[in-house]
Amino acid sequence: MMKDRRTIIYTVIVVALLFAPLYLNRYWVDVLNSVGLYAILGLSLNIILGYGGMFHMGHAAFYAVGAYTTAIISTRYGVPVLWLMPLSGFLAALFALIVARPIIHLRGDYLLIVTIGMVEIVRIALINDVFGITGGANGIFGIPRPEIFGYKIRLPHQFYYLIFAFAAVTVYLFRRLENSRFGRALTYLREDEVAAEGSGINTARYKLMAFVLGAFWAGMVGTIFASKMTIVSPASFSFWESVVMFMVVILGGAGAIPGVILGSFLVVGLPELFRGFANTRMLIFGAAMVLMMIFRTQGILPPRPREYPIEDEPEPASESEVSS
Amino acid sequence: MKKILLLTLAFCFLAAGAAFGADTVKIGLMGPMTGPWASEGQEMKQVLDLLAGDINEAGGLNGMQVEIIAEDDAGDPRQASLAATRLTTMDIVAVIGTYGSSITEATQNIYDESSIIQVANGSTAIRLTEKGLEYFFRTCPRDDEQGKVAAQTIKDLGFKKVAILHDNTSYAKGLAGETQGLLKNEGGMDIVFFEALTPGERDYNTILTKMKAVKPDCVFFTGYYPEAGLLLRQKNEMGWDVPFIGGDATNHPDLVKIAGKDSAQGFYFVSAPLPRDLDTPEAKSFVSDFQSQYGNAPQSIYAVLAGDGFRVVAEAIRQTKSTDKDKLADYLHEELTDFSGLTGAISFNEKGDRVGKVYRVYQVDENGDFILQP
Amino acid sequence: MELFFQQLTNGLAVGGIYALIALGYTMVYGVLKLINFAHGDLFTIGAYLGLTLLTSMSLTDRLGPTFGVLMLAVMVMMLVGLVGILLDQAAYKPLRTSPRLSAVVSALGASIFFQNTIMLIYGARFHVYPQDILPNVVINLFGMPVPLVRILILLTSVVMMVALYAFIQKTKVGTAIRAAAEDQGAARLMGIDVNGVIMIVFFIGPALGGAAGLMVGLYYGQVNFTMGWIYGLKAFTAAILGGIGNIPGAMVGGILLGVIEALGAAYISIAWKDAIAFLVLILILIVRPTGLLGERVAEKV
Numbered sequence: 001m002m003k004d005r006r007t008i009i010y011t012v013i014v015v016a017l018l019f020a021p022l023y024l025n026r027y028w029v030d031v032l033n034s035v036g037l038y039a040i041l042g043l044s045l046n047i048i049l050g051y052g053g054m055f056h057m058g059h060a061a062f063y064a065v066g067a068y069t070t071a072i073i074s075t076r077y078g079v080p081v082l083w084l085m086p087l088s089g090f091l092a093a094l095f096a097l098i099v100a101r102p103i104i105h106l107r108g109d110y111l112l113i114v115t116i117g118m119v120e121i122v123r124i125a126l127i128n129d130v131f132g133i134t135g136g137a138n139g140i141f142g143i144p145r146p147e148i149f150g151y152k153i154r155l156p157h158q159f160y161y162l163i164f165a166f167a168a169v170t171v172y173l174f175r176r177l178e179n180s181r182f183g184r185a186l187t188y189l190r191e192d193e194v195a196a197e198g199s200g201i202n203t204a205r206y207k208l209m210a211f212v213l214g215a216f217w218a219g220m221v222g223t224i225f226a227s228k229m230t231i232v233s234p235a236s237f238s239f240w241e242s243v244v245m246f247m248v249v250i251l252g253g254a255g256a257i258p259g260v261i262l263g264s265f266l267v268v269g270l271p272e273l274f275r276g277f278a279n280t281r282m283l284i285f286g287a288a289m290v291l292m293m294i295f296r297t298q299g300i301l302p303p304r305p306r307e308y309p310i311e312d313e314p315e316p317a318s319e320s321e322v323s324s
Numbered sequence: 325m326k327k328i329l330l331l332t333l334a335f336c337f338l339a340a341g342a343a344f345g346a347d348t349v350k351i352g353l354m355g356p357m358t359g360p361w362a363s364e365g366q367e368m369k370q371v372l373d374l375l376a377g378d379i380n381e382a383g384g385l386n387g388m389q390v391e392i393i394a395e396d397d398a399g400d401p402r403q404a405s406l407a408a409t410r411l412t413t414m415d416i417v418a419v420i421g422t423y424g425s426s427i428t429e430a431t432q433n434i435y436d437e438s439s440i441i442q443v444a445n446g447s448t449a450i451r452l453t454e455k456g457l458e459y460f461f462r463t464c465p466r467d468d469e470q471g472k473v474a475a476q477t478i479k480d481l482g483f484k485k486v487a488i489l490h491d492n493t494s495y496a497k498g499l500a501g502e503t504q505g506l507l508k509n510e511g512g513m514d515i516v517f518f519e520a521l522t523p524g525e526r527d528y529n530t531i532l533t534k535m536k537a538v539k540p541d542c543v544f545f546t547g548y549y550p551e552a553g554l555l556l557r558q559k560n561e562m563g564w565d566v567p568f569i570g571g572d573a574t575n576h577p578d579l580v581k582i583a584g585k586d587s588a589q590g591f592y593f594v595s596a597p598l599p600r601d602l603d604t605p606e607a608k609s610f611v612s613d614f615q616s617q618y619g620n621a622p623q624s625i626y627a628v629l630a631g632d633g634f635r636v637v638a639e640a641i642r643q644t645k646s647t648d649k650d651k652l653a654d655y656l657h658e659e660l661t662d663f664s665g666l667t668g669a670i671s672f673n674e675k676g677d678r679v680g681k682v683y684r685v686y687q688v689d690e691n692g693d694f695i696l697q698p
Numbered sequence: 699m700e701l702f703f704q705q706l707t708n709g710l711a712v713g714g715i716y717a718l719i720a721l722g723y724t725m726v727y728g729v730l731k732l733i734n735f736a737h738g739d740l741f742t743i744g745a746y747l748g749l750t751l752l753t754s755m756s757l758t759d760r761l762g763p764t765f766g767v768l769m770l771a772v773m774v775m776m777l778v779g780l781v782g783i784l785l786d787q788a789a790y791k792p793l794r795t796s797p798r799l800s801a802v803v804s805a806l807g808a809s810i811f812f813q814n815t816i817m818l819i820y821g822a823r824f825h826v827y828p829q830d831i832l833p834n835v836v837i838n839l840f841g842m843p844v845p846l847v848r849i850l851i852l853l854t855s856v857v858m859m860v861a862l863y864a865f866i867q868k869t870k871v872g873t874a875i876r877a878a879a880e881d882q883g884a885a886r887l888m889g890i891d892v893n894g895v896i897m898i899v900f901f902i903g904p905a906l907g908g909a910a911g912l913m914v915g916l917y918y919g920q921v922n923f924t925m926g927w928i929y930g931l932k933a934f935t936a937a938i939l940g941g942i943g944n945i946p947g948a949m950v951g952g953i954l955l956g957v958i959e960a961l962g963a964a965y966i967s968i969a970w971k972d973a974i975a976f977l978v979l980i981l982i983l984i985v986r987p988t989g990l991l992g993e994r995v996a997e998k999v
Contacts, residue, residue, distance in 0.1 A: 027410035034406060055799070102984050108798070109733060110983055113938040116931070117976030124973040127492050128520075137494040138449065141429055154437070156409060229405060230433055233426045233494070236401050239931070243806060250803045272406060275396065279366070282358050283814035289807025290789045297796030358814065360924050362822030492969055520969040524928050526918040529708040530963045530971075537701055550824055554920060561845055563836065581826040582920040623823070 010258075017164065021157035030156040031272045033228070036163040037221055039264035040170050042248035043257065044217030047174070049246070050255035050303075051183060052210040053190030055108045058115030059245045061099075061122040062215035064237035065092040066222025068126065071140040071232045072133055081146045081227040085220045092219025093212045100211040104204060119242050126234040139233025146227045159228055166224065170217065171257055177213075178257070186210055187255070244268070251292060253299030262301050266292065348391045349384075349647060351376070351637060352411040352419035352440075354404065354431065355630070357396035360524070364423050367627035368445065369394050372420065372634050374617055375610075385641050397422050401430035412438040417647045420633040423626060425449035425494045432460060439649045441656070443633035446626035448572075449498050453675040459653050461676040463632040463665070465596070465683060467495070470571060471502030473594045473683040478503075478544060478569060479510060481592075487517035487540035489531070489555075491547035496520075499546040499571050516540050523547060528555050529562065536564050546571040552591075553582025560587035572596060572683070575625045580692035591688045592697075596667045599628055601684075601696045606635075607666050625667070632665040636672075639663060703842055705964040706957060711848045713956020714855035718910040719933035720940070720948035721862060722903030728879040728943035729899050731798060735805040736785060737907055738930015739812035742923060744778045744908025745915040746816060749825055758831055767831065767916070771909055778908025779901035786900040809927075816923040824922045827915045847917055854913065858906060859949045866945060875899060879943065939979055941992020950990055955979075 021029050045059045066088035074081050103114045129136035146153045146162065153162055177183045185206050189196040197203050226232050244267060252263020270288060274281035292300065353372050355365030369392070376390045384390060393414050397404035404422065408431035411419055418441035422428050428447035435442045436457050444452065444462040448470065453460065478486055486507060490500035497520070507513045516538045521531050532555065535543065543566055545552055552574040559566070560583075570579075570593035580588045599607040599622065610631070614622050622628050640655045641647060657676070662669040673679045685697040719741055726734045751757065751773055758766030789808045793801040835846040866872035877885040878895040886892050914929070915921050932955065940951025955975060962974035982990065 025413045027406070027413045030406055030409040034402065049799075103980065106983060106987050109727070109942060110938060110987060110989070112733070113935060114980050114983055117935070117980050121973045121976050124970060128969050137426070137492050137497050138451075139426060139494075141451070229401065229430055231401070231426070231429050233401060233429075235426055247803050247806060250799045254797070254799065271403075275410070278394070278396070279357055279362075280814070280818060281396070282810055283818060286807045286809070286811030286814060290804050290811065293800055293804040293807065294789070294792040297793050297800050299800065358817070362817060363824070366822055519967070522969075522972060524924065526914055526920070526925070527708070527712045529711070530705060530960045531968055533701065533704050533708060534964050534968065550920060550922070554918060557919060561834070561836075563843065578824050578826070582824060584829045584919070 021160055026156050029160050031269060033156060033159050033163050034272075035264050035268045036160075036167050037225060037228075038245065038248055038268045039261045040163075040167050040221050041218055041245050042252070042260040042264050043170055043174055044214045044221070045245050046249050046255065046257070046260050047177070047186070047214040047217075048210045049249050050260070051178070051186040051190065052207055054104070054207060054210070055112040056115045056211075056214075057112050057239075057242050057246050058117075058119035059214070059218055060237045060239070060241035061115075061119040062092040062096055062218040063222045063225070063241070064119075064122055064126065064232075064234075065095045065215075066219025067226040067232045067237070068134060068140070068222070069219070070223040070226040071143050074143055074227075075140055078144075081144055081223060082148065085223045088223045089216040089219040092222065093216040096211045096215030097208065100208055104207045104211065116239060116242070119237070119239055123234050123237055123239070126237065135233075137234060139231055139235075141231040143226050143230045143232065145230070146224075153227075159224075163224060166220075167261075171261075174257060182206070182209065247289070251289065251299060253296075253302035256299070256301055256303035259299055259301035259303070263299070266300070348389045349641060350391045350393055350414060350416040351634060352414065352416040352421075353392055353394040353630070354397050354407050354411060354419055354421035355394065356399040356423055356427075357394065359398040359400065361399045361423055364446070364624050364626055365396070365399075367622065367624050368421065368423075368630040370618055371614070371622065371627045371631040374614060375631055375634050375638075378613070379638060385638055386645055390638070397427055397431075399424060399427060401427055404428075405430050405434060407431075408434040411435075412440060416440060417641070417649070418443065418637045418652070420630050420637070421445060422447065425452060425498075428452060432457060435459065441637065441649055441652055443637060445630035445633050447495075449494055450502075453677045457676070459649060461633070461636075461656055461672055461678075463629045463636070463667070463670065463678055464572075464626070465678055467498040467502050470499055470594060470683055471506055473685070474499070474503045474544060474569065474571065475506035475510070477592065477594060477685050478507065478542060479513070481542070481567070481569075483541040483567075484512060485514045485516045485539065485541045487535050487538065487543045488515060489517070489535070489543060489545045489547070490520050491523040491551060492520040493523065493547070495573065496546040496548070496571070500544075503544060503546070517543075521547070521551060523551055525551075526554065527558075529558050531555075532559050532562060532564065536562075536566075540566060542567045542569060544569045544571075545574070548573040549576040549579040550582060553579045553588070556583035556587040556591060560584075567592065569593065572625065575686070575694070577621075577623055580688060585690065585692040588688045588692055589690050593686050594683050595686060596625055596629065596682045597684050597696065598625065598686075598694060599666050602666070602668060604664050606664055610666050628666050632667055632670060635665060636660060636663060636670055700842060701964070702961075703840070705960045707839075707842075707844055707848065709957035709960025710852050710953060711956070712959065713936075713953035714852040715910050715914060715929070715952075716933050716936045716955050717949045717952025718855045718858060718913070719907050719929055720936040720952045721859065721945065722907040723934050723937040724940075724942055724945060724948040725875075725899050725903040727937070728945075729875065729882075729896060730790070730794075730801075732790060732801050733805065733934065734790075734903075735802065735930070735934075736789075736808040736812055737903070738926035738928075738933070739809050739816070740778055740782055740785070740904040740926070741907040741911040741914075741929055741933075742816060742921070742926035743781055743812065744774050744911025745921040745925065746820055746825070746911075746923075747777050747908070748774045748912035748915050749827055749921060752828065752831070763831060763833070771912055774908050774912045775905035778911070779905035782900045782904025782907075783897055785904075786896065809930075813923055813926070820923065822923065824920050827919050827921070829919060832916055851913055851917060855910075856949075858909065859945070862902070862906070863945055871895075871898060935975070935979060938989055939982065941989030944989070944991045947989060947991035954990075 048056045069088040069091045070084045126134045185201050248263040248267045253259025271285050355368040357365040372392045376392050395407035397407045404427045423446040425447040428444045441459045448467045488500050490496040572595035574593045575595035599611045640652045644651045661671045671679050686694045689695050722737050789804045832847050836843045874890045936951035936955045937948050940947030959975050963971040
């Protein structure tokens with residue numbers, strides 16, 4: 001019964017979102033675009049942070065590698081942007097493989113600062129025009145807009161469907177991943193690394209794979225971002241960007257796909273809803289973050305405990321833990 | 325589950341409510357109202373509110389009231405692009421702003437695709453007007469213009485060994501590069517130091533120590549006033565009396581407050597003239613109005629340049645008796661000549677750049693006042 | 699060589715401040731295993747409160763510079779300490795039993811809140827301390843001119859750190875703090891008021907951060923509402939470098955970070971200074987995964 005209700009609600013939401021450009025103006029569609037991009041970024045970070053439980057606060061570095069790959073190759077060699085998605089993802093993944101290898105054995109908070117360091121080093125390298133190809137502080141401009149079968153994607157509602165489609169594919173694939181051997185191994189590893197190791201899971205390898213996969217996806221989002229903004233500059237990939245992604249995952253409920261998507265609505269959408277408050281909007285946003293965390297300590301929509309269809313599911317576990 | 329549904333619906337409802345007004349001319353303002361450059365953005369809003377209020381009191385533009393719609397870009401490209409998209413849905417004729425060059429760049433296409441006139445007030449990067457955008461203008465001059473004046477000033481003052489320090493922002497690096505290029509072409513000039521500091525820090529002794537070791541005749545700092553003030557203060561503290569020259573981002577009274585009068589004395593900077601140094605009646609009355617409204621004189625030259633952006637747009641609407649974007653753009657490109665702005669005469673060339681010599685040289689005197697150099 | 703020592707003193711002065719702020723991170727982390735990302739903003743609050751108290755009460759005029767500044771420091775530390783306790787009660791206490799990262803997000807929210815509160819109260823413009831409070835004396839140290847204030851800053855930091863260390867090691871309360879850091883449950887069973895300990899920790903850490911804010915204000919003169927973010931991040935780096943949760947580690951980490959930055963800027967590149975510092979940090983952590991003085995937690999194998 002619960003399951004039916006959930007299906008109905010999700011269907012309503014998906015349909016509402018599908019037709020959003022019909023009843024929302026350009027600005028709100030663009031806000032949804034931002035929400036969508038961060039939802040996908042959040043989902044990619046969720047593999048590392050949510051399933052794998054690794055404190056990673058430098059996801060913007062992978063995102064930046066993808067965006068810059070797209071920017072550099074499309075402006076220099078005129079390659080159509082969407083063709084560059086796999087390449088951007090691949091280079092971001094390669095970068096992750098190289099930098100994550102020596103650091104994945106670090107414990108929680110030490111990993112946190114190292115990933116912060118990584119994203120800062122990337123930003124400083126970009127700003128200092130490393131290898132003479134990143135354009136320094138100016139960044140790279142004139143990135144072409146994506147084209148699908150000769151149809152040019154330019155306006156917010158056109159991007160909306162591109163992002164929506166990509167998000168749908170992401171959700172589908174990541175759901176499969178969640179229930180795959182890989183996903184289960186990662187979750188096991190997060191819950192109890194020793195036991196996981198004991199059960200024959202190669203923890204280092206799985207952790208590294210999580211990083212590589214998360215980076216691959218973030219790199220692909222970088223492509224969409226670059227072609228949407230038509231300019232990339234180091235300002236877009238600051239440490240704060242990583243913090244935003246981090247908040248998207250944790251606030252929504254680490255490890256849960258619906259939670260992360262909702263997190264993106266809250267973290268990216270709320271400041272826009274608060275625009276009416278002018279100078280106080282970020283103050284209200286900060287307070288709202290604290291309040292949401294206090295009242296939903298596990299995140300707004302934490303992952304449901306794995307259920308087996310024997311009887312009616314009890315109320316979600318988090319409810320009872322809040323009161324304790 | 326219900327909660328998500330409610331949240332989503334609430335979001336959609338809130339989103340759908342966009343109102344339309346009649347009989348008003350809406351002018352957008354996009355500026356950094358929060359974030360590190362919030363003081364600039366907030367003053368831009370003060371200036372525009374004041375000027376729009378004046379127009380409305382005098383009966384409006386062609387009988388229509390002027391409404392300023394301010395949006396926060398937070399000094400961040402992504403938020404700026406959202407702010408810009410939001411403004412395009414508000415039925416505005418023109419938008420004033422914004423401050424940083426890379427922030428402006430992130431929004432140029434959005435306004436252009438909606439045929440909205442954009443008048444940037446602080447974005448001096450050269451390439452912004454090299455794209456052939458029909459509706460883009462700026463009241464601030466370009467970095468190459470400023471670079472010329474800076475290089476000339478350094479030469480006129482007789483300095484040979486020059487240290488150039490920037491802060492790795494788009495603007496400061498551009499200006500530093502321009503000036504470096506011009507000075508290199510001059511015979512007998514030697515650039516002995518060219519590096520970038522990290523803005524937002526407090527202690528620049530390391531950089532000063534390093535610079536001092538190469539013994540430059542003068543230091544040209546192209547960054548912003550908070551860092552310039554600290555550099556001057558720490559330079560004085562370490563007993564180094566090299567002359568400092570700054571770009572127009574150092575033109576801010578807080579420079580002297582941060583550095584202290586002792587340390588700031590003798591500091592040169594190039595900048596558009598301050599309103600009080602212009603003898604036009606517009607500039608004079610603007611400064612006194614601002615003073616009586618907000619209790620202090622305008623602090624940031626960029627805020628005043630935003631005011632000029634607003635005034636040229638208002639002038640175009642008044643003269644063409646229309647809010648048609650193409651007519652306005654044509655007027656600004658071709659007919660507006662030597663409009664009496666708050667920062668001097670304003671005309672635009674076909675690229676939308678402000679023409680004419682805008683930059684002057686200032687020096688800080690022993691009382692901490694900015695004195696216009698002849 | 700003189701240049702080297704000159705840069706070394708530059709680094710030490712910066713590092714002293716980092717160390718003082720790092721103590722706040724490390725103390726809170728030691729007991730709660732919580733990274734208090736709002737700590738940098740408590741530092742900013744210290745700087746602003748110092749400015750307000752200084753200008754509104756003209757302490758230095760009434761009590762003379764030495765006593766005036768001391769009095770000011772005590773008041774700022776008290777107030778920022780109280781803000782710290784309030785922060786804990788409001789934003790962290792409800793999250794004691796929830797996943798650790800929830801508290802991190804709450805801390806980030808609190809940081810945004812504080813930063814914007816300061817902006818709304820004081821305005822977005824830079825604020826400037828009166829300039830004539832500290833003596834502008836340059837003394838000769840081994841033939842090298844060093845401003846006296848710089849030495850005082852380093853000295854003050856060291857004195858505060860030694861005092862804190864003595865407090866933690868020698869007093870009864872300090873022992874309770876150590877016990878709570880070791881094992882909260884066991885400490886509670888031994889009759890230690892763990893909640894009280896947490897309150898003390900949330901008083902001392904922010905108070906030291908506030909003192910650092912006051913020092914930065916007095917020495918560098920210029921304060922603004924975003925200053926805490928950079929200092930906070932640097933201090934967090936310092937705390938990790940030394941081994942988070944370890945008080946001498948915070949001192950060593952802070953000073954070392956300041957020196958690495960100064961020497962990196964002096965001999966390699968100013969623009970790459972922060973990247974160099976982070977690179978050194980990463981290399982150190984690869985070799986010593988729990989920082990320089992961090993306890994060796996055996997990898998659970």
